[in-house]
Amino acid sequence: EVQLVQSGGGLVQPGGSLRLSCEASGFSVSGDYMSWVRQAPGKGLEWVSVIYSAGNTYHADSVEGRFTISWDTHKNMLFLQMNSLRVEDTAVYYCVRQLGFGGFDPWGQGTLVTVSS
């Protein structure tokens, strides 16, 4: 069964750092395209970052230069390193596997990141 299980998240002060993890089963994270998507409280879904199977990465303008997406092929895990966190980064973060360029499935269970002093 294809599954994504997330860990990490929690409360962090503005300017702080946090790393989210996502363990995959049933497929290889490095063999597929993988993304992170978030939803701030009361807001809609927002795409955050993607890593393609060739290893190239892209980020939304809102997190460019602060967030880094990566994977560990041996552990079959996806990561999101978040630095210089801002209050507006507060959200539930989801890791997702991509069906090529055309869809996100499945989704991890989501993990809440709260940036507050």
Added chain:
Amino acid sequence: QSALTQPRSVSGSPGQSVTISCTGTNSDVGGYKYVSWYQHHPGKAPKLMIYDVTKRPSGVPDRISGSKSGTTASLTISGLQAEDEADYYCCSYAGSLYVFGTGTKVTVL
């Protein structure tokens, strides 16, 4: 990276059909055949309903359908059921990046 435009809400009675529009630009919706739709119930992970504009994943009923014309994609739910009440989001590939829609709340009257 501007969000795709969706109506804030749509509603219908059980058994009726509703259509949700998703308007973008030639840099996203209009430029690629990679539009997807997600159903989102609060507190749960979003669920893929349509990918590659028109394809349904296994388990999604055929009363759910997708289409695209120019820079506007659409999701149609036929035979509306109580369980269809949820938030719906479109998403488009935008050349290495992705952009979601603003979201639409579907209410079953």
